[in-house]
Amino acid sequence: MRGSLHLAVVISAALLAGCGVDMPGTPDGNGRVYVAIADTSGYISGEPGVPCYVDSAEVSIQSRTHQFTAVLLTGPDGVVALDDLATGRYYLFARKDVYIENNKKVFAGGMEFYITGEETVEDTVTVGLIATSELMINEIYYTGATCTFYMFDQFVELYNSSSDTLYLDGIILTRHYPAAEPDQDEVDYVKALYAYQFPGTPVTGREYPILPGQFVAIASDAINHSLYCPTSIDLSVADWECFNPLGSDYDNPGVPNLVNINPSRTSDYLIALSHNAVVIATGEEYTYEEYGDHGSIRLIIPLHTVIDGVEYATSATSTKELTINVDAGFAGIGMTKYSGQSVERRELGLDTNDSTFDFVIIAPPTPGYSHVQ
Numbered sequence: 001m002r003g004s005l006h007l008a009v010v011i012s013a014a015l016l017a018g019c020g021v022d023m024p025g026t027p028d029g030n031g032r033v034y035v036a037i038a039d040t041s042g043y044i045s046g047e048p049g050v051p052c053y054v055d056s057a058e059v060s061i062q063s064r065t066h067q068f069t070a071v072l073l074t075g076p077d078g079v080v081a082l083d084d085l086a087t088g089r090y091y092l093f094a095r096k097d098v099y100i101e102n103n104k105k106v107f108a109g110g111m112e113f114y115i116t117g118e119e120t121v122e123d124t125v126t127v128g129l130i131a132t133s134e135l136m137i138n139e140i141y142y143t144g145a146t147c148t149f150y151m152f153d154q155f156v157e158l159y160n161s162s163s164d165t166l167y168l169d170g171i172i173l174t175r176h177y178p179a180a181e182p183d184q185d186e187v188d189y190v191k192a193l194y195a196y197q198f199p200g201t202p203v204t205g206r207e208y209p210i211l212p213g214q215f216v217a218i219a220s221d222a223i224n225h226s227l228y229c230p231t232s233i234d235l236s237v238a239d240w241e242c243f244n245p246l247g248s249d250y251d252n253p254g255v256p257n258l259v260n261i262n263p264s265r266t267s268d269y270l271i272a273l274s275h276n277a278v279v280i281a282t283g284e285e286y287t288y289e290e291y292g293d294h295g296s297i298r299l300i301i302p303l304h305t306v307i308d309g310v311e312y313a314t315s316a317t318s319t320k321e322l323t324i325n326v327d328a329g330f331a332g333i334g335m336t337k338y339s340g341q342s343v344e345r346r347e348l349g350l351d352t353n354d355s356t357f358d359f360v361i362i363a364p365p366t367p368g369y370s371h372v373q
Contacts, residue, residue, distance in 0.1 A: 233365055
């Protein structure tokens, strides 16, 4: 079915991106957007190529340039209208669950647009089906607990959304190098500051399965953190633990290890509390690169080996540090340090490669399961 379903999104907006229009210093707040969602695949109407406007479709609009989010449902005519939008860049995401012969089909699409509040311009945009992925990052808990300066309870959760058994052998879990490159959307690699690897042989190994629908929680430290911070979580029963043999890292003998593979790093797997990115890759190919004046090393990971990546940021206006070829947005917009919140996929298996809409903020974190279950 992949690529066979489409949504037609009719936008009334000023599509001025890249046209050299200067943004006013003060947002005017007079913009208006009309959105119509239509299935053109024929799955709903039975007539391929004939638009069938879909009611009760969820339409989310979020600003890329200031703090604004709205979620609306289309009416019987498949249309929503939103007034009083400030000048700026926005991302629109539309989705609809349709049951065809008792089988759930997810119709979804996304697009970006720029709007000025002084005028309204009508246009039509057609976007394709956002297909589900297989192995993916499902949840990241990075903010730390509500106890003062307690951030040692971080974890990353993977999920197998496919109907097949997959294998974790040799896969590397990384903390992305926290800096933007001028040409980062043109290069064929990503950079990693930290990298921890599953045991086994990359790609061909069959020792460490992850079953269909299974979650795998990877803890920075697999301990019961609530013993040290009452508002934290118990990770003593995590599926895996990151371990750095080059430092004085704690090792829970009852939990198997991902092991550090960056020889210049002696610390545990810890990610930034407000803006960073997490990437998983097959582990079959990477190189080392020295940088700075102190012999520091980062990994250069070819893009074709990247399985999934999620960038998160407190602010929607943060500078992108992970290429849009891996993730076009930010998870966790509005989250703060030591809030005890995490980011998790809004729907199991749905991956648009834009974390702004793929992820929602939840509390408390849910290692080993999903809030939508």
